[in-house]
Amino acid sequence: MILEAAARVIARHGVRGLRVEELAAEAGVSTALIYYHFKHRAGILQATLEFISDRAERYTTDREPGAPVLDARGELEQTLLLELQDTPAVRENSTAWGELRASAVFDADLREELARATLVWVQEVAELLGRVHPMGGAAALAGAAERLTALLEGLSMRWLSGSLPVAHARELMAGAIDAELHRLSA
Amino acid sequence: MILEAAARVIARHGVRGLRVEELAAEAGVSTALIYYHFKHRAGILQATLEFISDRAERYTTDREPGAPVLDARGELEQTLLLELQDTPAVRENSTAWGELRASAVFDADLREELARATLVWVQEVAELLGRVHPMGGAAALAGAAERLTALLEGLSMRWLSGSLPVAHARELMAGAIDAELHRLSA
DNA sequence: GTCTATATCAGGATAGAC
DNA sequence: GTCTATCCTGATATAGAC
Secondary structure: OHHHHHHHHHHHHOOOOOOHHHHHHHHOOOHHHHHHHOOOHHHHHHHHHHHHHHHHHHHHHOOOOOOOOOOHHHHHHHHHHOOOOOOHHHHHHHHHHHHHHHHHOOOHHHHHHHHHHHHHHHHHHHHHHHHHOOOOOHHHHHHHHHHHHHHHHHHHHHHHOOOOOHHHHHHHHHHHHHHHHHHHHO | OHHHHHHHHHHHHOOOOOOHHHHHHHHOOOHHHHHHHOOOHHHHHHHHHHHHHHHHHHHHHOOOOOOOOOOHHHHHHHHHHOOOOOOHHHHHHHHHHHHHHHHHOOOHHHHHHHHHHHHHHHHHHHHHHHHHOOOOOHHHHHHHHHHHHHHHHHHHHHHHOOOOOHHHHHHHHHHHHHHHHHHHHO
């Protein structure tokens, strides 16, 4: 699929480094066909970013069949720490997500989709937090979820840009989960 | 100054959108002069990153003359919340910083300087945390500082990409400072 | 729908004068 | 150090056949 190929290419060279020709090669088609499906380069980007955010929603929710059933806190940690692993799939998605976020600063067309995807993700985490702390107020849960997900984005960027080893990023993330849960208890 | 102009252009169109010609126009010089000073486009980016991180160090440390003297916690909050204000100067620096961070994912030449600047910043925040909690262990202080600064980067990106209003970003940041300080007390 | 050309052009980089 | 003029590569986009 062309969009899958586009996600790979973006993860490899960034949005700015996306060459239609390279994308064509990666997808095993000609450049003309790319332009047949998408009117122009910008359209490719738009469609790819939509594709990436949809895919990200699925893959944080789905669990491998046969994976151990986790308690609420385990589920929460799993969801967040899943994004800080140096595997090709995670690297690809995080890189593409970071690119999407960075591109949206200068491209208003991306902002709506991005805000939507961010909201879905925050709500999912808030819901998990609520399962750990059923008595937490909705506002407190939402705030904690926003902080944890924003922190995750910040840590991912540091990791991917070579300022922070993954292992350390994971420790920091775990510490933040701990801090937020304590705060919800207080 | 060329580097100041570069920071402005990057804040306006991103690293991806930096045209040497536009930079030349912004700085009021010819493109040839740009290439006289910097060997190639990549060199411009490198130098601009250095410039921006130096400037950021100054402007988080310097206080306006006549500004009220703050206690340790006030100083800490000031330093972090300063970066979440919708003023041209802050927007410009944050935007450029975010761009350089994002670019470094695909450009190894930027990574070293970026890691250095990140480290300086983390240490500065750790030092401020230490003044609030003189009994905090070095590792705990460093961890908290890394989380707070990474969160700030994450919140800035959300703000600049239109997923989060500044005012809310500030509240979240304040909440995180609170959580980290509580955790250091425990 | 898909390909093989190819037109077109933006933008990075340089030559050479002052 | 700084400019004007220009080259030239590399990338977007299209024409037209199958």
